[in-house]
Amino acid sequence: TETSLISLKMxxxxxxxxxxxxxxxxxxxxxxxxxVMVCDCEKGDVCRRPKPISTRLHGAALGILLGSLLxxx
Numbered sequence: 001t002e003t004s005l006i007s008l009k010m011x012x013x014x015x016x017x018x019x020x021x022x023x024x025x026x027x028x029x030x031x032x033x034x035x036v037m038v039c040d041c042e043k044g045d046v047c048r049r050p051k052p053i054s055t056r057l058h059g060a061a062l063g064i065l066l067g068s069l070l071x072x073x
Contacts, residue, residue: 011038049061 005018018034027055 005034005036007038013038013040022064022068024064026073028064028067030064 014037016036016038018036020032020034022032039071041047050066
């Protein structure tokens with residue numbers, strides 16, 4: 001499973017911590033913190049100056065995401 005984040009304003013290059021709260025239609029809640037890297041991409045997904053932190057999503061959050069998607073089907 002993957003997702004995209006869209007910034008509402010311009011951010012300086014670097015690593016950021018983004019709190020994430022997922023709530024499905026039954027009210028089940030999962031909270032997680034994403035480590036996000038903002039960089040200048042040369043060719044789509046290749047950063048010119050990569051940072052050591054990448055985006056990570058906890059297994060419980062992935063389970064809730066997948067479960068929510070299955071419930072919508």
